[in-house]
Every structure is written in structure tokens, then in C-alpha cells.
Amino acid sequence: MIDDPVLLNDWHVVARASELAAATARPARLLGVDLVVWRTDGAIQVWDDLCVHRGAKLSAGRVRDGCLQCPYHGWTYSVSGECVRMPAHPSQKPPARAHTNVHPVKVAYDLVWTCLGEPSGDIPPFPEWDDPSYRNIPSGPYAFRALGPRVIENFLDVGHFPFVHAGYLGDPAHTEIDDYEAEITPSGVIARDIPIWQPDPDGTGRSAKVAYTYEALKPLTARFTKSQGEQRFSMIDIVTPVDGNLSLAWAIMAMNYSFDTPAEKIRAFQDEVTAQDLPIVESQRPEMLPLDLQSELHLRSDRTAIAYRKWLRQLGLKYGTS
């Protein structure tokens, strides 16, 4: 287990709710802990993925009669996580130690959230999800062989658009970044109204001068809204710290325009943009984001990153930082 109190006591995404069929189980991994995510007819459960008898993975078992059955010797666990039946000794009452660790579950934005410790806050807000003037397009999860803080910092970065996303989010002929301010607030980091000229800001193929407002909502969750007139394109990026090597980025895009553009087209655009980022972010060294601002170079255009690193230091984040 990755020993980071900040993340252990926070909510993280382990599955997409609509992809979890009734009476099925699947594995997930969070902060180096193997989990089983399963659904009875209704409720979703998140447990440690381990049968106490011989250590087999419960996610390889099956859901039967509202219980989860271990694939090895058929030990059967009820939704409370208690073993209720040991088939080799059907009449014996299972011992009290025969239970698995049950974690709290929330479902929001069609995502299944859990917490391995004591939840100290709520899941991050994304008001566009329930706002009827927006359409929501989920994408991902995108698997990065990189640690969460590098993934989030890349999401907050504007200077790379003309190089990594030329023809999409930037143009090699427009590389200069205008001055902007970034500040640490009680709820995170915010950088407002950064003007950027983009060849194709949203996958619809129409160029525009947009203004970005970025926010870091949690150590591993960030969002932006880019505006052009009354049009708003928002995106939230929620990074699951899988373990010391791997991160999963869950994204939701929300738009208050272009309702006729197929969701598949917008999602394909985001897949393409992420595929452009992936090799660069995976190449970054050190893998741990240096919170000492002396160890990498920072420019005016990096103000969001500077504020993000300072904020992580204030929070005392250990995972993925150095």
C-alpha cells in the first residue's frame, strides 16, 4: 500500500458504474491495493480483493444469490463482507475472522468512488454534469505509466499546445503565452482567463481564440473551462493513483453547444490528444514531481504549475512527489 495519508483519506475512482453489470465482479487497484468491485442486483461493493482462507482473488469468483463467492474453495461472502458459508463444512459457522475489508462507495458522474481510509472530504464538484444546458461526454480511462502529479501538471500546462498538439490545441506559429495569474485558494489552485489561439479547440474542427480557466480541485483532480463567447467547453480530469508506476485518468467533457456533433467524434478527439501527451509525460524524469522549485526551471507561463507544486507541498502530498 502506498502510505500517503492525504490520498488514503480521499475518494478515488475505481470503475465506471454503467460498465459494471448486475451480478458481476471485476478487479481494480488503488494505491497499490488490489480491490474487487462488484454489484449485486443494485448496490455496488468495493472490497479488498482477497479471500482470507488462501489469499485467492475474489474478483475471479462469481456473484451468486447476492453474495460473492471465492473461486478457490467457494467461501461465500455477503454484502457486509462476512463469510456466510464454507462449502467444505456447510454446517460450520464461519469464524469471525473470515471477513474481507469493506470500503465505502459513492457513485457520481457514472463513476464508482471509494476511499481506503477515513474519508476527509467530498468528491470533487463538476456542476456541468447535472446542468441541462450541457451535454456530457465521458472518456478514458487513459493509462499512464507515470505518477499522478505529472499527469495533472500536464493537464494544467498551456505552453505545450503548439508542440505536442499542433493542429489541434496549438499552432507552431503562435507559441507565445500571454501573462496570466495563478493563485492558491482554500479549495485548490485557480488560473483565470488565459487566452490561447487554437486550430481545433473541441474536436468540431473550427478554430477559435479561447480563454482557459484552470482549477486544481484535489491533488489528483483538475478541471478547465475554455470559453469562446457564450460557448463553454469544460473538462474534468480525475487521476486514480493505481500504484507506484501506473495512473488512470478518467475524463468528462461538457459542452453547452454543438449538440449535433456525435459524442464518438468528441471522444475520438480527446483520445487523440491524450495519445499525443502520453509518450511525453511517460518520458519525464524524475518520475516524482519535484516540489522544490529550484530543481526544474519555471517561466511566467508556468505559473499554474508553480502554484500547483506549492499547494501540493502545503497539503503534504507524498505520493508522486519529491
Add this chain to the structure above:
Amino acid sequence: MANPDPVLVHDWHPLAKAEDVAGGRQVAARLLGEDLVLWSTGGRFHAWRDLCVHRGAKLSLGKVKDGCLQCPYHGWTYDESGMCVLIPAHPGQKPPPRARITAFQCREAYGWIWACLSETPNELPVFPEWEADDASKFAMGPYEMDASGPRIIENFLDLAHLPVVHEGILGIESRAEIARYSVEKRADGVYATDIVVWQPDPDGSGMPAAAHYTYRVIRPLAAYLSKQAGTSVFTMMILATPIDEARSKAWIVFSMKGAKATSQQLIDWTERVFLQDKPVVQSQRPELLPLDLQAELHLNCDRTSIAYRQWLNELGVGFGTS
């Protein structure tokens, strides 16, 4: 550097074929646990640390442009001296002096690009026949090996495996006995002489002959062989580039004088022999060559290996040894 070896850092190591870097291209390489980018412009070759000081991205994912190397992430542009000369997000701002890349010694020889991580390199290993007019010469490799450099070199020096691993080519099992030969450990390397081995096909021409071997270990990871069989003289130098402690790239140059085999037969023969060794060497455990002579068993026929291990120990080679 993860584990800078006090000896190997001063040696030259081949890293890439010149033809893969020439013409304004860049490739990633790794030497002694250090990620490098090799690139060229105007016929000049460079070996740099593969890390942009801004956000730690790999420069080898970037591109060569107008005689400079450009980072793939934010387009920071470095001239041949390693200094950053352009930060596209702030084109009017002079890059800070810290914005520079560490450059290592780099040169071309035998059609390969070589680098040395030290400011005070040793001499390049010399293959004298490369300049000879009356011999056919060939450069081969790289061969990626999941093995430590010293294990690869020691296999090259090994006689007793010839009738077993190279049965029908460099020996036959019914004549596996190794006659006594001379070994001498000097300050500048290990010399093994007066070796006679009966071989079914010593030079790729398919004619059996008694082969007379002379070995010389030139550097810890460079060894030379001269072999006379019938009317032919075959010489070879092998180099094991240490990527990580247990991962290497092997490079070969060889020359042939007086053989009846065609060039293609010689190349095929050399490669066939090398590929017979590869799985066996990769299987050796421990992966790091034990310099303590008590750790493995040594016979009379292993006296070259014994001298090689003793010499490595005297030099203080730590990378790839235990």
C-alpha cells in the same frame, strides 16, 4: 547516474549505428543507467543527457531543427553547445544560463557512434585489421542481450563451450577436451595464447581444421580474438555496451583473410554462432559476474576466465559484477 562505475565511465562504448543518427536525426540510448540522446547536425554527432531541464521530458522524442535539438514538450531549443537558445512561450526572453543540457564525449568509429561519460576518456579500443587492405571487414550489431557485459565478454573468452554450444561448427562433442594453453594477466589486459582447438568449420567455408586461437582482453568490456585455421586468418573484436547492470548491447567487428567463404557466408556464419550463445548467456545466474573465485567452479580450461575476473577485480569494475 544510478551507479557510476569508476572504471567504465572512462571507457568509450558504442551506442548506435552512425547511419541511424546521421542526417539530422536523434535517437534514444542508454549507457551505465544513464538515459542519453544521440543526435547529429551538419555531420557532427552529439551525445547528451536525455532530459530537458524545464520539465524533464526526453529530448529524444523531439526533433532536430535548424542545427538545434528541440524538446518535444514546450519546444525549448538547444544549440550544439547544449545551451537553450529559444523558449517559444517567451520568444523575447533570453533563456537563463541554467537552461542547458549536459553533453558527453562523442565520436564515430567503425560506423558506430560512441560515447564516454567522463571528461577524461581512455583510448578507443583499436581493431588493427580495420585499416588492412588485404582482408574483408565487417561490423555487426547491436545485439540486445539481457545479460551483464562481463558475462558476455567471458563467454567470448570461453573455450570449453565450443563443442557443446557450437557443435558441428567450432567443435565436436567427441573431441571436447581442451589442451593446456598459456594465460597472462598484465596491467593492460589479459592474454591467452597457444590455444589449439579442432573445429569442423572454423571460418564458414565448411572445411575442418585445427584452429590456433589468441585472445586479448583490451578493456573490461572489449576483447579481441585472432584465429588461424588452415590458410585463413580470422580476427574479431567484441564490445559489450553496458546499458544497465544486467542489460547490454553487443557489437562485433571482424576481419577475414584467405577464407573461401563469401562475404554473406561469413556474416551468416558469425551471426549464427553469436545467436547460439545468446540464450545460454542470458540464462546465467547470478546475472552479475562473481569476481570472488570461490563463488563458481573453475577448471584448468577456465584459466582465461579466472584471469579476467582477477583483472576486473584489480581494476575495480563494479557494474555488472558481484
